[in-house]
Amino acid sequence: MFGRVKPLDAILATAEKKSLHRSLGAFQLTMLGVGAVIGTGIFVLTAEAAQKAGPGMMISFIIAGFVCAVAALCYAEMAAMVPVSGSAYTYSYAVMGELVAWMVGWALILEYAVAAGAVSVGWSGYVVGLLENLLHIDIPDLLVRGPFDGGLVNLPAMLIAGLVTWLLVIGTKESASVNAVLVSIKISALTLFIILAVPVMKSTNFHPFAPFGFGGIGAAAASIFFAYVGFDAVSTAAEETKNPQRNMPIGLIGSLAICTVFYLLVAAGVIGSVGANPVVDVHGIGLEPGSPELAHQCAAIGDQAVVCSKEALAWTLRQIGWPMIGNLIGLAAGLALPSVILMMMFGQTRIFFVMSRDGLLPASFSKIHPVYNTPHVITIITGVFVALFAAFFPVGLLANISNSGTLFAFAAVSIAVIVIRRTEPNRHRPFRTPAIYVTAPLSLLGCLYLFYKLDVKSQLLFVVWAVIGLVVYYAYSRSRSHVGRGLVEVHEADADIPPQPVPPLA
Numbered sequence: 429m430f431g432r433v434k435p436l437d438a439i440l441a442t443a444e445k446k447s448l449h450r451s452l453g454a455f456q457l458t459m460l461g462v463g464a465v466i467g468t469g470i471f472v473l474t475a476e477a478a479q480k481a482g483p484g485m486m487i488s489f490i491i492a493g494f495v496c497a498v499a500a501l502c503y504a505e506m507a508a509m510v511p512v513s514g515s516a517y518t519y520s521y522a523v524m525g526e527l528v529a530w531m532v533g534w535a536l537i538l539e540y541a542v543a544a545g546a547v548s549v550g551w552s553g554y555v556v557g558l559l560e561n562l563l564h565i566d567i568p569d570l571l572v573r574g575p576f577d578g579g580l581v582n583l584p585a586m587l588i589a590g591l592v593t594w595l596l597v598i599g600t601k602e603s604a605s606v607n608a609v610l611v612s613i614k615i616s617a618l619t620l621f622i623i624l625a626v627p628v629m630k631s632t633n634f635h636p637f638a639p640f641g642f643g644g645i646g647a648a649a650a651s652i653f654f655a656y657v658g659f660d661a662v663s664t665a666a667e668e669t670k671n672p673q674r675n676m677p678i679g680l681i682g683s684l685a686i687c688t689v690f691y692l693l694v695a696a697g698v699i700g701s702v703g704a705n706p707v708v709d710v711h712g713i714g715l716e717p718g719s720p721e722l723a724h725q726c727a728a729i730g731d732q733a734v735v736c737s738k739e740a741l742a743w744t745l746r747q748i749g750w751p752m753i754g755n756l757i758g759l760a761a762g763l764a765l766p767s768v769i770l771m772m773m774f775g776q777t778r779i780f781f782v783m784s785r786d787g788l789l790p791a792s793f794s795k796i797h798p799v800y801n802t803p804h805v806i807t808i809i810t811g812v813f814v815a816l817f818a819a820f821f822p823v824g825l826l827a828n829i830s831n832s833g834t835l836f837a838f839a840a841v842s843i844a845v846i847v848i849r850r851t852e853p854n855r856h857r858p859f860r861t862p863a864i865y866v867t868a869p870l871s872l873l874g875c876l877y878l879f880y881k882l883d884v885k886s887q888l889l890f891v892v893w894a895v896i897g898l899v900v901y902y903a904y905s906r907s908r909s910h911v912g913r914g915l916v917e918v919h920e921a922d923a924d925i926p927p928q929p930v931p932p933l934a
Contacts, residue, residue: 432526432911434518434786436510436852452669454678461662461683463611468768469655469827470618470691471741471761472550476824477695478704479717479735481648484638485704486695488648489655493688495874496656499838500680501861502845502871504662508672508859509848516837517779521786523844523851526911527901532840533783534897538890539833540776541810543657544589544769545817546826549574551765552585553738553823558758561751573738577822578723585818592769593811596777599800610764617760621741622693624750629700639706640714643881650881651717654827655691657834659684672859694741702734702747716883718822738823773810780806787910788901828886835875836890842871 452460477485506519517536521529556572559565573579638645662679669675698704706714707725715722717735726736737743739761745754781803784793797804817826845861846868861867879887906912 432909433523434521434526434529434911436522436855452675452679454675454682457662457669457675457679458682458686461659461679462615462686463608464658464662465656465683465687466611466618466690467614467658468547468550468765469652469657470694471614471739471765472546472553472823473652473654473827474695474698474740475735475737476717476827477648477652478698478740479706479714479722480640480651481644482636482639482706483634483699483704484640484645485648485652486692486699487638487645488652489688489691489695491646491649492653492656492878493684493691495649495653495871495878496659497681497684498867498871498874499842500659500662500684501677501867502842503838504672504676504680504859505845505857505861505864506841506848508669508676509855509857515779516841517782519844520840521911523848524840526788526906526909528840530783530788530901530905531894531897532837533779533788534894534900535833535836535890536779537776537833538893539657539830539837540772540779541813542817542826542833543654543830544592544772544776544810544814545585545821546654546823546830547765547769547772548585548589548814548818549582549821549823549826551588551762551769552582552818554742554758554761554765555584557737557739557742558755558762561746561755561758573723574820574822576718576720576820576825578720578727581819583819586815588766588769589811589815589818592766592773593807593814595770596773596807596811597797597800597802597804599802607767610767613760614764617757617764618690618694618741620753621745621757622690622697624753625697625701625744625748626693628748629696631700633700633703644714646877646881647883650831650878651824651828652691653831653834653878656684656687657830669858676859677862698734698740698744702744704734707733707735718824769814773807773814776810777803777807780810787908787913787915788905825883825885828882829889832879832882832886832890833893835879839872839875839879842868842875 474485477488481488503516507515510519510522515536517529517533520532552572556567560567569578570580571583574582640647659680662676662683669679707722707729708714709721709725715725722736726733729736731737734740734744739758742754742758742761745751745757780789781794783789784791784806793806793809794803795805796802846864848855849864
């Protein structure tokens with residue numbers, strides 16, 4: 429199981445070919461983290477968290493942020509030591525062997541593709557709400573919601589997933605300047621929301637604070653974890669960081685602290701201005717988000733609760749007398765969220781590409797288009813699945829399934845960082861995780877706790893996905909692995925050169 433390890437020295441030797449200039453300080457790293465994290469989750473999962481925890485969702489943001497912080501510190505040591513593409517998949521291959529690496533890569537496939545579907549559904553909710561309010565029309569739910577959510581098919585979500593797939597195939601990648609503009613749009617929209625919603629808060633809306641106890645707060649934390657995904661962008665910038673031992677913790681903890689404060693203010697604005705009481709059945713039991721029962725109950729009360737809204741922030745502003753600003757929030761989400769879908773699908777294809785190049789997936793997956801010079805085969809396959817996820821599943825379920833894959837990968841990295849400290853204590857580490865024997869176990873336990881608090885459907889789907897992964901590995905990948913066949917893989921810059929046989933020992 430642990431026998432096939434991809435030699436770390438070989439990975440590092442290829443990484444040296446792309447050594448980068450160390451130019452990032454603590455401030456730049458913090459801003460990079462804020463830009464990568466703030467976005468989708470807070471726009472689309474606020475209603476989901478409110479239905480699970482009520483006003484107690486403010487504690488949920490703190491729990492999820494803490495788990496991310498300790499996981500990020502573990503991630504940072506591995507990223508600084510193994511600064512190559514493939515993230516958790518590559519780290520696991522170097523430390524714990526091929527089977528663990530395969531399972532981590534398989535989980536990352538689930539994370540990226542399903543997350544892209546979740547963002548597509550979130551985008552649909554805001555754009556449909558914007559069109560209905562601007563044009564004063566009522567678009568039938570049958571065409572803009574999936575079957576679990578009181579509709580038939582979510583056509584706008586399917587459409588945006590297809591459009592992003594087409595852009596990726598023809599090679600349109602957003603530039604850093606475009607991304608910076610989109611990040612500023614997201615942050616400006618959230619800041620405007622806070623300025624307008626926080627002053628009209630009423631303390632009575634915070635009672636009862638935790639209608640379903642700490643169990644509900646934990647369940648909301650497991651969902652809201654999606655709002656923090658992206659912080660690993662800071663970890664992977666370790667190679668470009670000045671004095672990483674000092675600046676990496678500042679950048680990681682600083683960006684997560686800023687995002688958590690932002691999220692708490694947004695959550696307080698929603699709760700305090702319009703209330704966040706969950707919708708319950710006749711027995712006082714909270715209905716499951718994204719379920720037909722909740723959709724039916726929301727239809728009965730005319731969607732007059734934030735937990736019923738598919739565009740919680742825009743809906744809140746319309747309720748407190750700012751309809752045009754609410755529409756602007758919807759427009760900001762409509763403009764900014766497609767870039768998140770693009771980044772997630774791009775990340776998905778990169779993981780597929782690296783695994784294919786290692787021989788674990790068919791070589792056709794890493795085939796490059798002769799005209800567009802993009803991995804078109806795997807991009808189209810990914811796009812089809814993302815569009816299907818977006819068409820038929822509610823945003824909360826998709827976010828939870830994506831979280832299950834992310835939590836598994838982070839747990840694997842938390843273990844890997846301790847293992848390599850013991851097996852190779854003298855290896856050069858540009859960044860060392862502080863208090864490793866406290867931080868890594870906390871990260872592992874935090875990931876396990878959030879996985880435990882996910883809904884049963886998400887847990888079962890992850891187990892099914894893992895079993896399928898094991899079948900694929902033993903039926904196909906194990907016998908074709910380049911490491912298993914004694915081939916040394918090269919860095920992606922040399923991906924067109926065939927893998928070279930390992931020379932015999934002298």
